[in-house]
Amino acid sequence: MPLYTYRCNECGYQFDRQQRMSDAPLTDCPTCNGRVRRVVNAVGVVFKGSGFYITDSRNGKNASLTTSSGETPTTADKGASSEKTATSTSPPSTSKAPATAV
Secondary structure: OOEEEEEEOOOOOEEEEEOOOOOOOOOEOOOOOOEEEEEOOOOOOOOOOOOOOHHHHOOOOOHHHOOOOOOOOOOOOOOOHHHHHHHOOOOOOOOOOOOOOO
16 A cells, blocks of 8 residues: 655644555644645656666567567667668767967
Protein backbone atom coordinates (compact mmCIF):
# COMPACT_ATOMS: atom_id res chain seq x y z
CA MET A 1 0.00 0.00 0.00
CA PRO A 2 1.30 3.48 -0.82
CA LEU A 3 2.24 6.02 1.80
CA TYR A 4 0.58 9.41 1.27
CA THR A 5 1.69 12.70 2.80
CA TYR A 6 -0.92 15.25 3.92
CA ARG A 7 -0.52 18.87 5.08
CA CYS A 8 -3.07 20.95 6.97
CA ASN A 9 -4.06 24.22 5.27
CA GLU A 10 -4.72 25.93 8.63
CA CYS A 11 -2.05 24.82 11.12
CA GLY A 12 0.60 23.50 8.68
CA TYR A 13 0.83 20.08 10.40
CA GLN A 14 2.25 17.47 8.03
CA PHE A 15 1.64 13.73 8.47
CA ASP A 16 1.79 10.46 6.54
CA ARG A 17 -0.91 7.80 6.15
CA GLN A 18 -0.70 4.41 4.53
CA GLN A 19 -3.81 3.97 2.38
CA ARG A 20 -5.03 1.89 -0.52
CA MET A 21 -5.09 3.62 -3.88
CA SER A 22 -8.85 3.12 -3.98
CA ASP A 23 -9.40 4.84 -0.58
CA ALA A 24 -10.78 8.37 -0.52
CA PRO A 25 -8.25 11.05 0.46
CA LEU A 26 -8.35 12.37 4.02
CA THR A 27 -10.09 15.71 4.62
CA ASP A 28 -9.62 16.54 8.33
CA CYS A 29 -6.45 17.39 10.26
CA PRO A 30 -5.87 15.12 13.32
CA THR A 31 -4.59 18.07 15.43
CA CYS A 32 -6.92 21.00 14.65
CA ASN A 33 -9.72 19.42 12.52
CA GLY A 34 -8.87 21.83 9.68
CA ARG A 35 -8.86 20.97 5.99
CA VAL A 36 -5.90 18.91 4.72
CA ARG A 37 -4.57 18.38 1.22
CA ARG A 38 -2.45 15.60 -0.23
CA VAL A 39 1.16 16.62 -0.89
CA VAL A 40 2.82 15.40 -4.09
CA ASN A 41 6.34 14.16 -3.39
CA ALA A 42 9.19 13.62 -5.82
CA VAL A 43 9.82 9.98 -6.67
CA GLY A 44 13.37 8.70 -6.66
CA VAL A 45 14.17 6.65 -9.76
CA VAL A 46 17.25 4.47 -9.98
CA PHE A 47 18.23 2.96 -13.32
CA LYS A 48 20.30 -0.19 -12.96
CA GLY A 49 21.79 -2.20 -15.76
CA SER A 50 24.32 -2.05 -18.53
CA GLY A 51 22.57 0.76 -20.39
CA PHE A 52 19.41 2.04 -21.97
CA TYR A 53 18.70 2.70 -25.60
CA ILE A 54 16.10 4.82 -27.39
CA THR A 55 14.63 1.63 -28.85
CA ASP A 56 13.90 0.18 -25.39
CA SER A 57 10.80 2.33 -24.96
CA ARG A 58 9.45 2.20 -28.50
CA ASN A 59 6.88 -0.31 -29.73
CA GLY A 60 8.32 -1.50 -33.03
CA LYS A 61 9.15 1.97 -34.40
CA ASN A 62 12.92 1.39 -34.46
CA ALA A 63 12.87 -2.20 -33.24
CA SER A 64 14.82 -3.39 -36.32
CA LEU A 65 17.82 -1.38 -35.13
CA THR A 66 18.48 -3.65 -32.15
CA THR A 67 20.28 -6.97 -32.22
CA SER A 68 19.09 -10.14 -30.52
CA SER A 69 21.32 -9.37 -27.53
CA GLY A 70 19.55 -6.03 -27.07
CA GLU A 71 22.52 -3.92 -28.14
CA THR A 72 22.41 -1.24 -30.80
CA PRO A 73 24.34 -2.41 -33.88
CA THR A 74 27.30 -0.50 -35.24
CA THR A 75 26.86 1.73 -38.29
CA ALA A 76 28.33 -0.99 -40.52
CA ASP A 77 25.56 -3.39 -39.41
CA LYS A 78 22.76 -0.97 -40.28
CA GLY A 79 23.14 -1.24 -44.06
CA ALA A 80 21.47 1.60 -46.00
CA SER A 81 20.85 3.69 -42.93
CA SER A 82 24.61 3.90 -42.32
CA GLU A 83 25.00 6.01 -45.45
CA LYS A 84 22.76 8.71 -43.98
CA THR A 85 24.61 8.78 -40.67
CA ALA A 86 28.03 8.66 -42.30
CA THR A 87 27.31 11.62 -44.57
CA SER A 88 25.87 13.85 -41.88
CA THR A 89 28.17 16.70 -40.95
CA SER A 90 28.90 18.14 -37.56
CA PRO A 91 28.36 21.84 -36.90
CA PRO A 92 31.31 24.08 -37.82
CA SER A 93 33.85 24.78 -35.14
CA THR A 94 33.62 28.23 -33.57
CA SER A 95 37.21 28.38 -32.36
CA LYS A 96 39.50 30.73 -34.28
CA ALA A 97 43.17 30.25 -35.03
CA PRO A 98 45.50 32.69 -33.23
CA ALA A 99 46.59 35.70 -35.26
CA THR A 100 50.16 35.57 -36.58
CA ALA A 101 52.54 38.52 -36.41
CA VAL A 102 53.88 39.80 -39.74
